[in-house]
Amino acid sequence: MLNRQGRPTTPTDADMAQRATFTGNRALQQVEPLIFEIGRVDATGVDIDEPEPFTPRLGGLERADGVGLPGLSEPEAMRHYVRLSQKNYGIDTGLFPLGSCTMKHNPRLNERMARLPGFGDIHPLQPVSTVQGALELIDMLAAWLMELTGMRAVAMSPKAGAHGELCGMMAIKAAIAARGEGEVRRTVLVPESAHGTNPATAALIGFAVKPVPVRPDGTVDPETVRALVGPDVAAIMLTNPNTCGLFEPDIVAIAAAMHEAGAYFYCDGANFNAIVGKARPGDLGVDAMHINLHKTFSTPHGGGGPGSGPVVLSDRLAAFAPTPFVTRSGDGFALVEHADEAEEGGASPFGRLTAFHGQMGMFVRALSYMLSHGADGMKQASEDAVLNANYVRACLSDLMSQPFGDRPCMHEVLFDDAWLKGSGVTTLDFAKAMIDEGYHPMTVYFPLVVHGAMLIEPTESESKASLDLFVATLRDLAMAAKRGETERFTGAPYFAPLRRLDETRAARSPVLRWTPPAPVRDAAE
Numbered sequence: 227m228l229n230r231q232g233r234p235t236t237p238t239d240a241d242m243a244q245r246a247t248f249t250g251n252r253a254l255q256q257v258e259p260l261i262f263e264i265g266r267v268d269a270t271g272v273d274i275d276e277p278e279p280f281t282p283r284l285g286g287l288e289r290a291d292g293v294g295l296p297g298l299s300e301p302e303a304m305r306h307y308v309r310l311s312q313k314n315y316g317i318d319t320g321l322f323p324l325g326s327c328t329m330k331h332n333p334r335l336n337e338r339m340a341r342l343p344g345f346g347d348i349h350p351l352q353p354v355s356t357v358q359g360a361l362e363l364i365d366m367l368a369a370w371l372m373e374l375t376g377m378r379a380v381a382m383s384p385k386a387g388a389h390g391e392l393c394g395m396m397a398i399k400a401a402i403a404a405r406g407e408g409e410v411r412r413t414v415l416v417p418e419s420a421h422g423t424n425p426a427t428a429a430l431i432g433f434a435v436k437p438v439p440v441r442p443d444g445t446v447d448p449e450t451v452r453a454l455v456g457p458d459v460a461a462i463m464l465t466n467p468n469t470c471g472l473f474e475p476d477i478v479a480i481a482a483a484m485h486e487a488g489a490y491f492y493c494d495g496a497n498f499n500a501i502v503g504k505a506r507p508g509d510l511g512v513d514a515m516h517i518n519l520h521k522t523f524s525t526p527h528g529g530g531g532p533g534s535g536p537v538v539l540s541d542r543l544a545a546f547a548p549t550p551f552v553t554r555s556g557d558g559f560a561l562v563e564h565a566d567e568a569e570e571g572g573a574s575p576f577g578r579l580t581a582f583h584g585q586m587g588m589f590v591r592a593l594s595y596m597l598s599h600g601a602d603g604m605k606q607a608s609e610d611a612v613l614n615a616n617y618v619r620a621c622l623s624d625l626m627s628q629p630f631g632d633r634p635c636m637h638e639v640l641f642d643d644a645w646l647k648g649s650g651v652t653t654l655d656f657a658k659a660m661i662d663e664g665y666h667p668m669t670v671y672f673p674l675v676v677h678g679a680m681l682i683e684p685t686e687s688e689s690k691a692s693l694d695l696f697v698a699t700l701r702d703l704a705m706a707a708k709r710g711e712t713e714r715f716t717g718a719p720y721f722a723p724l725r726r727l728d729e730t731r732a733a734r735s736p737v738l739r740w741t742p743p744a745p746v747r748d749a750a751e
């Protein structure tokens with residue numbers, strides 16, 4: 227147990243801590259039913275006068291019975307939502323070591339900027355003359371993204387990384403169609419270690435996916451790519467630094483192999499946080515790359531949104547960027563909304579990707595992050611992120627095995643489960659035991675090419691003290707696993723309000739709809 231100063235508390239009795247309680251609550255952690263279960267259809271939290279008699283003007287389409295919404299008093303509604311918010315584990319609660327996700331601190335300054343009325347309260351259908359500042363901000367952010375990546379153009383509207391993949395691959399598809407090769411180039415190469423969104427994107431827009439085996443050292447061999455790429459191949463989708471946390475050493479040769487064969491290089495830029503200010507994808511031969519503003523540029527993410535995934539494009543693809551986009555016109559800014567306007571400017575957009583212009587709030591936050599850090603600060607953030615990952619790697623390498631542990635990592639740090647062999651503890655058990663210690667688990671079982679993978683990305687925003695406590699916790703757990711304290715893991719989490727859930731069933735047959743229970747019959751009847 228850690229020694230901490232402060233008032234001594236009664237030592238916890240492990241059995242007591244696991245005891246079921248009458249309410250189901252665990253200390254001040256309250257069980258929270260669905261709002262439909264606590265509300266009553268006949269109750270209301272507001273006092274509105276009965277309407278004057280009126281004649282409906284809905285031509286007989288008016289609703290005949292109640293909507294069935296639950297009614298709650300104001301304190302009941304408040305408690306419900308506050309309790310729900312307290313169930314949320316986020317980056318503002320503690321270290322969030324999810325590998326591949328870049329869970330970094332979201333500076334409050336960004337939030338302040340995003341709430342400025344000129345950014346926060348505008349409407350996408352407002353006349354362009356009234357939103358010149360907002361358009362200028364989009365244009366400035368676009369310029370920074372092109373500068374940092376060394377690319378020619380950027381499509382700002384994609385709303386997440388996966389949406390950016392769709393955008394980039396549709397630009398590639400359009401470029402191939404424009405060359406008259408749309409019928410032949412129907413295959414996309416995707417390394418085995420890729421994030422699942424890569425093959426999903428390619429398949430969604432009609433490409434066949436051909437897996438590229440990775441070398442035993444976790445990277446892609448340009449000779450393998452050369453052997454697989456032919457006149458039928460449209461592109462490769464490659465992540466760099468890759469999902470094993472390694473910088474692809476032969477990325478330039480891979481790009482050349484694709485270009486020589488008349489194909490394109492899509493780079494998954496979700497791991498850009500590790501190389502901002504250090505390497506420019508444009509210099510590496512990349513044709514299209516999405517940038518997760520919600521990872522690299524600190525805009526908040528998790529729980530399904532919001533995200534923002536602008537796509538930078540090379541000279542070869544710039545003309546195919548989708549509408550709408552912002553251009554400079556005279557002293558101000560204009561929006562190019564339609565393909566014919568774009569064509570007048572020499573472009574041939576593949577279409578319109580979103581109804582409006584992208585995630586304005588995220589644009590403001592990302593630019594605020596960039597301007598407050600400056601070029602030197604962004605470079606420093608990348609260096610510190612990689613340093614932090616290597617610190618965790620070095621501090622755990624005597625206890626936990628690493629598949630590619632012979633060299634420093636260049637993004638997140640990857641462990642496998644070879645060190646748990648014979649202990650009766652799996653990667654999943656280990657992750658669940660972290661919850662008891664107050665940590666959100668790391669990414670587990672990804673990438674798929676590594677057995678029992680544990681992928682940890684501490685990001686630059688964790689202090690040394692925070693990393694030291696994290697490392698000490700993992701060391702304590704690792705030693706307990708090796709000592710054979712199997713139960714601490716296989717039954718974990720013991721202290722969470724809910725214990726092991728059937729995650730497969732939850733994902734395969736989610737219960738998304740509440741149905742009112744059958745009325746309870748009066749027992750005295």
Ligand SMILES: *Cc1c(COP(=O)(O)O)cnc(C)c1O
Binds near residue numbers: 421
């Ligand atoms: C996060 C991530 C994505 C997908 O990004 P979303 O914004 O979640 O859609 C794609 N590839 C990699 C490597 C990622 O880490």
